[in-house]
Amino acid sequence: MFDLYWNAFGTVLLPQNILAICMGGLWGLLAGALPGISTSMGVVLLLSFTYSLPPITAFCLLCAAYCGGLTGGSITSILFGIPGEPSSVPTTIEGYALAKQGRAAFALWIFLLCSIGGGLFSVLVMMVATPVMANFALRFGPAEIFALVVAGLSVVSGLSGGSQLKGFLSCFFGLFLATVGTDGITGGERFTFDTTILLGGINFVTAMVGLLAVSEILEEAEEPFKEYKSAVAYRGMRDELPRLADYTKHKFLLVRSAVLGTVVGSLPGGGATIASFLAYGDAARSSKEPEKFGKGAVDGLMAAETANNAASGGSMTILLSLGLPGSNTTAMLIAAFMIHGMQPGPMLYASRPDIIYGIFVAMLMSNIFLLGLTVLAIRLFLQLNRLPYSSFSAAIMILCVIGAFGLNNNVDDLYIMFAFSVIGYVMRKYKMPIAPAVLGLVLGDQAELSFRRALLIADGNPIGLVSSPISIILLAGALFSIVYPLFKKPKMLSKSVE
Amino acid sequence: MKKGEVVFSAVCVGFFALMLTQTIELLEQGRAGEVGSGFWPLLSLVAATALSALWLVRNLAAYAREKPRAAGEASPEAIAGAWDRRRKVGLSVACLLGYIVLMPWIGFILSTMFFILTFILALEERRMKVLAISPVLITAAIIVVFAKFITIPLPKGVGIFAAFSRFFY
Numbered sequence: 196m197f198d199l200y201w202n203a204f205g206t207v208l209l210p211q212n213i214l215a216i217c218m219g220g221l222w223g224l225l226a227g228a229l230p231g232i233s234t235s236m237g238v239v240l241l242l243s244f245t246y247s248l249p250p251i252t253a254f255c256l257l258c259a260a261y262c263g264g265l266t267g268g269s270i271t272s273i274l275f276g277i278p279g280e281p282s283s284v285p286t287t288i289e290g291y292a293l294a295k296q297g298r299a300a301f302a303l304w305i306f307l308l309c310s311i312g313g314g315l316f317s318v319l320v321m322m323v324a325t326p327v328m329a330n331f332a333l334r335f336g337p338a339e340i341f342a343l344v345v346a347g348l349s350v351v352s353g354l355s356g357g358s359q360l361k362g363f364l365s366c367f368f369g370l371f372l373a374t375v376g377t378d379g380i381t382g383g384e385r386f387t388f389d390t391t392i393l394l395g396g397i398n399f400v401t402a403m404v405g406l407l408a409v410s411e412i413l414e415e416a417e418e419p420f421k422e423y424k425s426a427v428a429y430r431g432m433r434d435e436l437p438r439l440a441d442y443t444k445h446k447f448l449l450v451r452s453a454v455l456g457t458v459v460g461s462l463p464g465g466g467a468t469i470a471s472f473l474a475y476g477d478a479a480r481s482s483k484e485p486e487k488f489g490k491g492a493v494d495g496l497m498a499a500e501t502a503n504n505a506a507s508g509g510s511m512t513i514l515l516s517l518g519l520p521g522s523n524t525t526a527m528l529i530a531a532f533m534i535h536g537m538q539p540g541p542m543l544y545a546s547r548p549d550i551i552y553g554i555f556v557a558m559l560m561s562n563i564f565l566l567g568l569t570v571l572a573i574r575l576f577l578q579l580n581r582l583p584y585s586s587f588s589a590a591i592m593i594l595c596v597i598g599a600f601g602l603n604n605n606v607d608d609l610y611i612m613f614a615f616s617v618i619g620y621v622m623r624k625y626k627m628p629i630a631p632a633v634l635g636l637v638l639g640d641q642a643e644l645s646f647r648r649a650l651l652i653a654d655g656n657p658i659g660l661v662s663s664p665i666s667i668i669l670l671a672g673a674l675f676s677i678v679y680p681l682f683k684k685p686k687m688l689s690k691s692v693e
Numbered sequence: 694m695k696k697g698e699v700v701f702s703a704v705c706v707g708f709f710a711l712m713l714t715q716t717i718e719l720l721e722q723g724r725a726g727e728v729g730s731g732f733w734p735l736l737s738l739v740a741a742t743a744l745s746a747l748w749l750v751r752n753l754a755a756y757a758r759e760k761p762r763a764a765g766e767a768s769p770e771a772i773a774g775a776w777d778r779r780r781k782v783g784l785s786v787a788c789l790l791g792y793i794v795l796m797p798w799i800g801f802i803l804s805t806m807f808f809i810l811t812f813i814l815a816l817e818e819r820r821m822k823v824l825a826i827s828p829v830l831i832t833a834a835i836i837v838v839f840a841k842f843i844t845i846p847l848p849k850g851v852g853i854f855a856a857f858s859r860f861f862y
Binding site for chain 2: 360361363364367368371374378380381383385386412413414417418421536583584585586588589590592593594597600601604606608609613616620621624625639642643646650651656
């Protein structure tokens with residue numbers, strides 16, 4: 196095994212592969228940071244460049260783009276309040292709130308070091324424990340996946356801000372939106388009203404761009420005229436270096452989030468979005484200052500970012516060991532394997548160990564290189580913050596429009612984005628939290644499909660949903676997560692009154 | 694308690710109840726012994742309708758409690774300020790809608806330049822330099838990155854507008 200690692204390091208550290216990691220990392224950061232251009236889209240766009248490359252160089256490029264995409268999504272989240280990726284929603288909530296308090300660079304450092312730390316942790320776990328984790332994930336059937344998604348949805352109580360009622364209403368709205376379009380099992384139409392525009396369902400990126408990004412610009416349009424975008428103050432990365440104590444204070448949370456991200460990332464259908472929301476919810480529940488959540492909670496930002504990047508190693512573990520895509524991006528990587536005449540899975544260990552170990556090392560080096568590459572990317576994006584505010588808003592609005600259009604190159608998607616922009620603006624006006632709706636929309640489809648498949652396997656018997664210890668533990672955890680804040684809140688209120 | 698919040702919660706109740714009636718038809722879709730297409734939406738919509746009804750009741754109760762106190766409290770300046778904010782948001786929304794409607798007809802370049810100009814005017818930008826430079830500069834940067842580099846097939850428009858767009862991408 197050490198020979199294999201030695202050879203893999205020797206190969207990956209060749210100049211052409213280092214260049215591929217740098218190019219892929221920068222591209223991933225750009226793709227992740229631009230709203231509407233997802234990490235998976237970034238990887239797809241790179242696929243055509245890999246036809247003529249040696250396999251290991253191709254995977255250096257693609258792995259770096261994958262890690263960069265997960266990292267880049269949070270740059271625009273913190274600086275502009277626009278999540279580049281669905282998994283960046285918790286970062287947008289806490290990071291942007293910190294940025295608006297004049298602590299943009301501090302939030303960026305927290306995000307950067309936690310992202311890289313989470314990524315490195317998961318890669319090390321991937322290298323050491325791939326066979327064990329793959330064996331564990333094999334036990335997950337539809338009932339367990341359903342329980343996992345319910346656990347993901349249960350973080351709504353932590354995302355609801357002041358009102359649990361509005362939070363859950365927002366979440367059920369998101370779950371309803373996820374049912375619009377063609378039913379994945381029967382093929383029947385639901386809530387399409389005989390239009391073609393809704394036949395493919397509501398794409399969560401389109402809805403997310405409208406609900407989170409455009410509605411924010413509309414809300415800011417209410418403010419009196421300002422020459423520059425003053426909401427985010429930036430003093431310079433060197434002035435706001437976080438202290439070691441900022442991290443050691445939350446060491447258990449960081450370890451927990453890294454483990455959570457790696458495990459959730461390794462589960463089929465898990466991925467960075469559930470991982471970051473779960474870790475964020477966990478941070479909200481365990482925080483000593485829960486009232487800070489939604490207003491710039493550093494522990495919330497740390498947990499979400501650590502888990503977000505830790506999911507990459509977990510997803511890759513399942514891809515390499517079982518050939519199953521744990522996320523959209525790893526599904527795209529299967530195409531890359533096929534282009535180079537390989538099939539990811541257990542057989543690949545026997546036939547091409549050089550590729551498997553090369554990918555391990557490429558993931559490791561990508562995370563290390565991203566430390567420098569992200570600082571470069573942050574500088575680039577911060578320059579954008581110095582544009583006149585009106586022009587800046589217009590440019591962001593156009594990026595949102597292109598992001599929604601570029602998904603399917605269809606103008607109809609722009610009307611959907613427009614509708615969600617207005618809905619998002621009204622939700623903001625009446626203090627209805629948007630994050631639970633996004634969470635419901637992102638996870639709703641998966642929740643429904645796994646729920647129906649589990650019942651199908653159990654011949655319609657609902658006991659089938661709780662037939663294994665894993666699903667019982669996950670559902671009990673979800674129930675606890677929903678009920679606990681309801682009892683905890685009056686206690687907190689009474690304390691504050693005292 | 695704002696009157697608008699009462700209206701919004703009532704709209705939520707109406708919307709979810711309307712969708713719930715649509716779900717009834719969906720319950721028939723699906724094979725025997727399977728959970729049909731309507732079951733999951735039914736679960737979501739029953740919960741959403743119940744929660745929005747509860748929210749409406751709470752809002753109505755709060756509105757009834759606070760109404761006598763709130764009467765006559767708003768100053769003319771506050772009312773004028775509220776109208777000014779609504780006007781700016783309304784104009785911004787109109788600019789965005791106009792942009793989306795016009796884009797397939799006059800192409801991405803012209804619609805984007807027109808959108809930037811009207812949108813920054815709606816945000817009360819009056820500096821001539823910014824008004825003159827921003828539409829051209831932002832559109833050019835967007836075209837270079839998205840049409841040339843990433844090669845997203847941005848709308849070209851129809852007729853003479855399509856011919857114009859082909860000069861650039």
